Amino acid sequence: MLLTRKVEFSAALVCANPAWDEAENRRVYGGNANPNGHGHNFMLEVTVEGQPDPVTGMVFDLRELKEILNQEVVEPMDHRFLNREVPPFDCVIPTTENVAREIWRRIDARVGRGAVRLRNVRLYETADLYVDYGGEISK
């Protein structure tokens, strides 16, 4: 069974590669390259996969999942400037793809246990754009 929990956080960010000049960054990232930053209300959906526990009837303790998301995502990222305040975005460009991967990295180990595993991280940058990330694949 899949269990999905949503949380929202709002953050400022700049998408710019320090190796490129401003014109090149504007060309690649558009308005997202504005050096003073811009913001989004990110909506995060975290999906956990597993079988309901025969004793509790739950795939995952919802209060604990909420607590993990609070500690790993909302507290460090909500109302923050990602590039300036939230490592590794001082050296990783905070595109929605990279933020999704960082969220996966932060919560994967805390969610996975026994047959329960993190299945998907869906991160909405706006209502009209989101990314789905299911972890690294070997190729």
Place this chain on the structure above:
Amino acid sequence: MTEMRVTRRYRFAASHRLDSFALSAEENRKLYGKCNNPYGHGHDYSLEISVEGPVQADGMVVDREALDRLVEQRILRLLDHKNLNRDVPEFEGVVPTTENLASVIERRLREHWNLTPRLARIRIAETERNTFEMEAPVA
């Protein structure tokens, strides 16, 4: 290797009438109900296009502007504020159900695809209650 799926949502408004030439007037009324109204009716469609591929050095799977251009030129221009039965050649002799609409969009995107990541999925909501989804065949 980090593979991700990026989804972008677009909107268009179009009218249509569901009426199969293979059926009698009575059968069409019975099968399609209100959607068979001879004057046609309209929807605000919401269209999600998902692309899949590796996260590139710029931190992105897909250039949003290039995706927007492709969808705008090849899909929205064809469908937005149109009568699907009368204005869109793809629906000559094809009933413009949302299933068929999804196939037309998938086929046109595949024909004109000029992006590095692959087309992964099409999802169309005709109304809030009716959603149609198709995975694009892997080339």
